[in-house]
Amino acid sequence: MKKEIISTWLRELQEDICQQLEAADGKGKFVEDAWERPGGGGGYSRVIEGQHIEKGGVNFSAIHGMMPKKISDKLGLEQATFFATGVSIVLHPQNPMVPIIHMNVRYFEMDNGIWWFGGGIDLTPHYVNEKDAQTFHRKLKKVCDNHHPEYYPKFKEWADNYFYVRHRKETRGIGGIFFDRLDKGKENEFTKAQRFDFLKAVGKSFCDIYIPMLEDHKNDAFGEQEKNWQYLRRGRYVEFNLVWDKGTKFGLDTDGRTESILMSLPPMARWQYMHQPTPGSREAKTLACLVKEKDWITHTIS
Amino acid sequence: MKKEIISTWLRELQEDICQQLEAADGKGKFVEDAWERPGGGGGYSRVIEGQHIEKGGVNFSAIHGMMPKKISDKLGLEQATFFATGVSIVLHPQNPMVPIIHMNVRYFEMDNGIWWFGGGIDLTPHYVNEKDAQTFHRKLKKVCDNHHPEYYPKFKEWADNYFYVRHRKETRGIGGIFFDRLDKGKENEFTKAQRFDFLKAVGKSFCDIYIPMLEDHKNDAFGEQEKNWQYLRRGRYVEFNLVWDKGTKFGLDTDGRTESILMSLPPMARWQYMHQPTPGSREAKTLACLVKEKDWITHTIS
Numbered sequence: 001m002k003k004e005i006i007s008t009w010l011r012e013l014q015e016d017i018c019q020q021l022e023a024a025d026g027k028g029k030f031v032e033d034a035w036e037r038p039g040g041g042g043g044y045s046r047v048i049e050g051q052h053i054e055k056g057g058v059n060f061s062a063i064h065g066m067m068p069k070k071i072s073d074k075l076g077l078e079q080a081t082f083f084a085t086g087v088s089i090v091l092h093p094q095n096p097m098v099p100i101i102h103m104n105v106r107y108f109e110m111d112n113g114i115w116w117f118g119g120g121i122d123l124t125p126h127y128v129n130e131k132d133a134q135t136f137h138r139k140l141k142k143v144c145d146n147h148h149p150e151y152y153p154k155f156k157e158w159a160d161n162y163f164y165v166r167h168r169k170e171t172r173g174i175g176g177i178f179f180d181r182l183d184k185g186k187e188n189e190f191t192k193a194q195r196f197d198f199l200k201a202v203g204k205s206f207c208d209i210y211i212p213m214l215e216d217h218k219n220d221a222f223g224e225q226e227k228n229w230q231y232l233r234r235g236r237y238v239e240f241n242l243v244w245d246k247g248t249k250f251g252l253d254t255d256g257r258t259e260s261i262l263m264s265l266p267p268m269a270r271w272q273y274m275h276q277p278t279p280g281s282r283e284a285k286t287l288a289c290l291v292k293e294k295d296w297i298t299h300t301i302s
Numbered sequence: 303m304k305k306e307i308i309s310t311w312l313r314e315l316q317e318d319i320c321q322q323l324e325a326a327d328g329k330g331k332f333v334e335d336a337w338e339r340p341g342g343g344g345g346y347s348r349v350i351e352g353q354h355i356e357k358g359g360v361n362f363s364a365i366h367g368m369m370p371k372k373i374s375d376k377l378g379l380e381q382a383t384f385f386a387t388g389v390s391i392v393l394h395p396q397n398p399m400v401p402i403i404h405m406n407v408r409y410f411e412m413d414n415g416i417w418w419f420g421g422g423i424d425l426t427p428h429y430v431n432e433k434d435a436q437t438f439h440r441k442l443k444k445v446c447d448n449h450h451p452e453y454y455p456k457f458k459e460w461a462d463n464y465f466y467v468r469h470r471k472e473t474r475g476i477g478g479i480f481f482d483r484l485d486k487g488k489e490n491e492f493t494k495a496q497r498f499d500f501l502k503a504v505g506k507s508f509c510d511i512y513i514p515m516l517e518d519h520k521n522d523a524f525g526e527q528e529k530n531w532q533y534l535r536r537g538r539y540v541e542f543n544l545v546w547d548k549g550t551k552f553g554l555d556t557d558g559r560t561e562s563i564l565m566s567l568p569p570m571a572r573w574q575y576m577h578q579p580t581p582g583s584r585e586a587k588t589l590a591c592l593v594k595e596k597d598w599i600t601h602t603i604s
Contacts, residue, residue, distance in 0.1 A: 033576070047575045057575070167554040167563075231570070238571075239564075242544035243554060252469040252545060259576050261469075262541075267574065268533070269540075271567040273349045273359070274335070 001192050006107045007062040007085040011044070013105070013203045014060040014087050018046055020207040021058070021091070024214055025050035030058065035257050040065030041083075045260040049267075052098070052218045056091035057263030067110070068254055080110045086119070087203065088247075090264040091210070096230035097220035099125035099132070099173065100237060101210050102264070104247070105203045107196075115192065117199045118180040120155070121206065122163050124173030124237060126230045128286045132213055133174050137296040140177050143205045147198040155179045160292040165240045170290040172240045177202075229283050231270030238269050303494050308409045309364040309387040313346070315407070315505045316362040316389050320348055322509040323360070323393070326516055327352035332360065337559050342367030343385075347562040351569075354400070354520040358393035359565030369412070370556055382412045388421070389505065390549075392566040393512070398532035399522035401427035401434070401475065402539060403512050404566070406549070407505045409498075417494065419501045420482035422457070423508065424465050426475030426539060428532045430588045434515055435476050439598040442479050445507045449500040457481045462594040467542045472592040474542045479504070531585050533572030540571050 018030045028050020036042035043061030050056070062085040072079045086106030093100065102122050109115035123136050137156070144151035155177035163172040182195045241248050241264050251261040277283030320332045330352020338344035345363030352358070364387035374381045388408030395402065404424050411417035425438050439458070446453035457479035465474040484497045543550050543566050553563040579585030 049575075055573075055575070167557075167560045235567070238540060239544065242541060243551075249545075255469075258469045262573065263575055265537070265573040268570065268572050270570050271357075271564065272569065273351075273357070273565055274561050 001196065003083050003085070003107070003109055006196060009200065010062075010085055010087050010105065010107075010203070011060050013200075014044070014046065014058055017087075017089065017203075017206055018048075018058050020211060021048065021053065021056065022050075024207075024211045025052050027051040028053055028056075033259075035260065037063045037065070037257075039063070039068075043257070043260065045257070045263065047263055050094075052094055052214060054092050054094040055263075055267040057089065057260075059088045059260050059263065061086060061088075061260070071250070071254060074250075077110070077114070078112065080112045082108065082110045084108045088264075089206065092234065092266045093214065093218070095218050095220055096126045096222050096226040097129075097217040098214055099123050100234075100266075101206075103203075103206050105199050107199070115183060116180070117182040117195045119199060119202055120159055120162070120176060120178035121202065121209065122159050122173060122176035122178070124233070125286065126226070126233045127282055128174060128289045129217075132216075133296045136174070136176070136209060136213075139205060139209050141297065143201050144177065144198075146201060147194070151179075151198070152177070157293075163240070164244070164292065165236055166244060168236060168239070170236070170287065171292060172237065172290075174289065174294075174296055175292075228270065229277075231268060232272060232275060234266035234269040235271045238265055241265065303498065305385050305387070305409070305411055308498060311502065312364075312387055312389050312407065312409075312505070313362050315502075316346070316348065316360055319389075319391065319505075319508055320350075320360050322513060323350065323355065323358065324352075326509075326513045327354050329353040330355055330358075335561075337562065339365045339367070339559075341365070341370075345559070345562065347559070347565065349565055352396075354396055354516060356394050356396040357569040359391065359562075361390045361562050361565065363388060363390075363562070373552070373556060376552075379412070379416070380414065382414045384410065384412045386410045390566075391508065394536065394568045395516065395520070397520050397522055398428045398524050398528040399431075399519040400516055401425050402536075402568075403508075405505075405508050407501050409501070417485060418482070419484040419497045421501060421504060422461055422464070422478060422480035423504065423511065424461050424475060424478035424480065426535070427588065428528070428535045429584055430476060430591045431519075434518075435598045438476070438478070438511060438515075441507060441511050443599065445503050446479065446500075448503060449496070453481075453500070454479070459595075465542065466546070466594065467538055468546060470538060470541070472538070472589065473594060474539065474592075476591065476596075476598055477594075530572065531579075533570060534574060534577060536568035536571040537573045540567055543567065 022029055028048040030046040030048045033045045041063030043059060046058045048056045064083040067079055067082045069079060089103045091101050105119040107117050141152040159175040159178035162178045163175060165172055184190050248261055277287060324331055330350040332348040332350045335347045343365030345361060348360045350358045366385040369381055369384045371381060391405040393403050407421040409419050443454040461477040461480035464480045465477060467474055486492050550563055579589060
């Protein structure tokens with residue numbers, strides 16, 4: 001399969017998701033910036049500032065060239081020309097009752113025959129809603145199960161470990177799925193087409209996962225307390241992205257396009273020294289949920 | 303000189319600075335948290351939320367124990383028991399016309415005879431004020447010149463390079479001084495007492511440097527535009543601290559006390575995709591100033 005087929009599909013995914021998100025927001029429109037990478041390739045960054053999506057980015061990129069030594073060393077690879085394409089999304093909603101969502105689907109190959117797919121979807125509710133958490137994980141499980149029975153348990157655990165704010169000892173949200181270096185497998189059990197089919201299914205699931213949650217909660221009542229908590233949780237999101245997220249570090253470290261990399265940061269965030277939610281409050285209950293290895297599909301929040 | 307003399311002096315410095323800052327704020331009071339480090343030692347974190355200092359931290363710590371291998375490797379040292387003490391300050395003012403300030407003064411020793419002092423002061427104005435920038439650097443130069451003619455030029459350059467937001471290609475603010483590993487020198491040209499005298503002078507200069515600026519601008523008029531710009535500049539402060547600041551990374555990486563390390567983060571910060579100040583505006587003039595190697599003592603802003 002030619003790499004252009006994959007990048008073309010991803011560019012169309014970006015377009016499709018943007019259209020659906022604009023319709024869901026009902027007011028905001030995506031603004032697109034085209035950018036070029038000095039070493040080869042480039043991308044299209046799209047950002048929306050809407051009535052329900054306070055700040056959202058849906059980025060596409062397809063870059064190529066000689067791999068910087070810094071990167072090939074980090075990846076444990078021989079230096080060679082490479083090609084990388086992907087779509088990256090982060091949406092920060094206006095209403096604190098709507099969760100933050102992140103998705104990334106990507107493909108990488110080198111001229112020495114190495115190739116792999118990677119990506120993931122994870123959800124960061126400001127307030128954990130049991131039913132939504134269950135639906136979210138059920139939908140992800142279904143997408144995974146359609147492709148391989150081991151995908152969901154493995155990628156769910158991977159997300160728990162990846163989206164972890166280590167210095168806070170809490171997960172970024174309720175996890176989701178995360179996967180990387182999906183290649184032909186140790187015993188050639190996967191074709192590139194099969195892996196790509198899975199990636200496509202993940203990409204296509206995004207709107208079906210997020211838009212109903214947005215619709216359900218975009219007009220939920222909230223006050224100053226909920227808005228304040230949203231700002232504090234966004235502060236944690238900033239901490240994760242700038243301190244621990246490998247994609248962000250990698251991008252900033254290799255002179256990527258800063259504004260596209262940091263489109264994941266929230267419009268407004270807050271830090272308060274030693275903030276502790278009131279025991280028994282919804283904020284405290286949410287915080288208590290932000291741990292690894294929770295089975296969200298059968299879990300019940302007290 | 304015994305290490306206790308240094309840590310006692312630093313703890314008194316913390317007390318002295320807190321008293322002066324409380325008087326300058328006129329309303330806020332520092333709240334102190336004592337904490338212990340499982341491996342040995344601990345600290346006293348002090349945080350103020352005042353009328354002019356929106357959020358400020360003045361932290362003291364004195365820790366000891368066996369150096370974690372991770373750290374001795376990073377520092378290029380043999381593993382040994384160590385002692386480290388310091389005072390760290392970050393103040394985020396309410397009024398956007400008052401700059402953010404940071405100071406750190408610290409001492410480190412190991413039982414194998416190695417010792418050094420480190421620290422620095424740097425200023426991050428939301429709006430660069432020529433006169434204040436000049437006064438700030440003049441005062442720092444005077445403190446430095448009293449101890450060694452090479453200190454100011456060397457430590458000023460060091461600050462330019464250290465407080466640099468690489469992915470934005472801009473300095474964090476107008477710099478100041480930064481120094482590390484001040485030991486007896488290659489040819490034994492310094493005694494520990496001389497280095498400590500310099501550190502004391504830096505520590506003692508803090509209030510004389512910052513409080514007049516706070517007094518001068520705490521009641522300056524500002525509107526929504528200035529407040530918004532302050533939030534955006536604070537966003538950059540967050541980016542520097544979480545992505546590039548070695549002290550922060552080191553602390554989070556070695557399971558330091560998160561709330562003390564991150565007291566440097568602002569109460570509220572903002573990110574806006576592709577934000578560009580209006581050409582010719584005060585915001586644009588400030589941004590144009592955020593470059594290395596500017597001679598602030600003789601510099602004139604157009």
